[in-house]
Amino acid sequence: MDFEEPVQGHLHWTDGEYSDGRKEVLKTIVVLSVVTVVEVGIAISYDTFAKDGGKYRWFISLLMAVFSVVKVIYIMGTFMHLKHEKKMFILSVLLPFLFLIWAIIAFAFEGASWNYMRSWLNAF
Amino acid sequence: MAEATTLHHDQETDQHLWEGGRSPFKLGYGKIMMWYFLISDTFTFASFLIAYAALRFTAGAAWPKPAEVFASVPVPAVAKILEKLGINPEHLPLVYVSFMTFLLIVSSYTMVRAVQEGYRMNKWGVVKFLFPTILCGIGFVACQYYEWSHLIHSGMTATTASATTKVLNFGQLFFVITGFHGLHVTGGVVLNIWLMVSAANGKFDKVGHYEMVEKLGLYWHFVDLVWVYVFLCFYLL
Numbered sequence: 375m376d377f378e379e380p381v382q383g384h385l386h387w388t389d390g391e392y393s394d395g396r397k398e399v400l401k402t403i404v405v406l407s408v409v410t411v412v413e414v415g416i417a418i419s420y421d422t423f424a425k426d427g428g429k430y431r432w433f434i435s436l437l438m439a440v441f442s443v444v445k446v447i448y449i450m451g452t453f454m455h456l457k458h459e460k461k462m463f464i465l466s467v468l469l470p471f472l473f474l475i476w477a478i479i480a481f482a483f484e485g486a487s488w489n490y491m492r493s494w495l496n497a498f
Numbered sequence: 499m500a501e502a503t504t505l506h507h508d509q510e511t512d513q514h515l516w517e518g519g520r521s522p523f524k525l526g527y528g529k530i531m532m533w534y535f536l537i538s539d540t541f542t543f544a545s546f547l548i549a550y551a552a553l554r555f556t557a558g559a560a561w562p563k564p565a566e567v568f569a570s571v572p573v574p575a576v577a578k579i580l581e582k583l584g585i586n587p588e589h590l591p592l593v594y595v596s597f598m599t600f601l602l603i604v605s606s607y608t609m610v611r612a613v614q615e616g617y618r619m620n621k622w623g624v625v626k627f628l629f630p631t632i633l634c635g636i637g638f639v640a641c642q643y644y645e646w647s648h649l650i651h652s653g654m655t656a657t658t659a660s661a662t663t664k665v666l667n668f669g670q671l672f673f674v675i676t677g678f679h680g681l682h683v684t685g686g687v688v689l690n691i692w693l694m695v696s697a698a699n700g701k702f703d704k705v706g707h708y709e710m711v712e713k714l715g716l717y718w719h720f721v722d723l724v725w726v727y728v729f730l731c732f733y734l735l
Contacts (some may be wrong), residue, residue: 385526385707395614403607410603414596417734420693421565438734445726453610453719455712463523463530470537474544481548485555492535492556 402452406445413441532713536720539682543724546675550731553667562663565591565731572648573641595733598641599725603707605634606722609690613715616708621697624711628694631718635687642680646673672732682721689714 387395420434451457456464515527549598554561570588571577577587608631615623653660654669663669693714702708 384524385617385709385712387614392614392618395617396611399607399610399614403603406603406606407600410596410599414592418565418591421563435735438730441733442726442730445721447622449606449719449723449726453606453722454716459525460523463525463533467533467537471540473570474540477544478547478551480552482555485552488552488556488560489558 398452402448405448413438427435430453521658522602523671526709528709528713529716532716536716539720543675543678543727546671546678547727547731550671550675553671554657555627557665557667560665562668566662567649567668568592568595568645568652568733570594570648572644575707593731594641594645595680598638598645599729601634601638601641602722605631605638606719608634609715609718613708616702616711619708621700621703624697624702625694628690628697628711632690635683635718639683639687641682642676642683643659646676649717675728676732679724682724686714686718686721690718713732717732 416434416437420431424430456467516522521527521530569591571580571590571594572595580590582586608627612624612627612631615627649660649669649672652662654663654672656670656673657666659666659669693711696702697708697711702710
């Protein structure tokens with residue numbers, strides 16, 4: 375049987391690809407470390423200064439979520455090599471993933487609603 | 499010449515798998531299936547995190563603050579050293595778990611380096627980078643052991659809440675989710691040991707490529723990826 379192109383992915387790298395890949399990965403681990411340190415720094419300092427939870431808790435939580443998304447993009451894109459794959463493959467992986475993330479957020483609202491209904495019932 | 503024989507080999511092993519004669523995504527069959535296995539695994543983790551989200555917001559303001567629950571360094575030897583240095587090991591919120599996160603990030607880096615050495619058909623390069631990956635994995639599970647035993651001694655178990663957690667669901671969710679994640683790390687360590695031994699024995703040189711390193715690398719990065727969410731939910735929010 376004749377093939378137009380190799381069936382497997384790109385399993386052997388040239389010198390140029392290798393040095394580019396090394397640079398990219400090194401950049402990624404620096405970004406991941408810095409983001410983690412910043413996250414923990416913000417979490418600790420906020421808890422130290424606002425003991426009772428504070429007014430801006432929601433903003434800090436949003437910031438943490440954004441930082442986590444940055445980390446996920448770097449891990450999936452560079453470490454798991456996803457950003458170099460074909461577009462349709464990226465979509466087939468990313469779409470189920472994004473729907474599941476939405477499910478988690480949606481059930482957070484669901485839980486808040488249960489909490490509200492419980493407090494409402496407790497009034498009787 | 500070596501390149502040509504390699505490709506020939508791949509076609510021989512893969513061609514029966516694709517009805518169209520070639521992969522639609524220009525990827526190996528095993529790699530695509532590893533991705534889809536990871537998606538199915540994401541469903542399991544997502545169902546846990548969905549339960550977490552719903553139960554957490556049902557508890558409302560009563561939910562414990564992470565900085566209070568995870569305030570200490572639970573390894574006795576390290577705690578003694580810290581006390582000698584004049585630092586109270588009971589008042590170091592999130593430091594210990596940050597170290598665990600760091601272990602996983604470093605292991606992800608060494609794993610991706612092993613994959614890259616595999617692209618260069620560098621056998622001992624692969625072994626050299628798989629070894630620290632395995633060590634970091636074992637270190638992570640060991641850290642988890644100390645953290646769990648510390649929390650269980652403080653009264654937070656699957657059936658009871660401690661004085662700091664108060665909410666029973668917190669402990670239940672914590673042990674189930676971090677336990678399931680720890681199980682994945684343990685499985686990854688076992689697979690990586692097999693991978694390192696196989697690479698050292700020249701198994702992948704015979705096959706002609708190091709795609710197996712890449713496949714198990716995907717699994718290992720997925721473990722890191724899940725930890726990002728576990729870390730976010732339990733320790734940061």
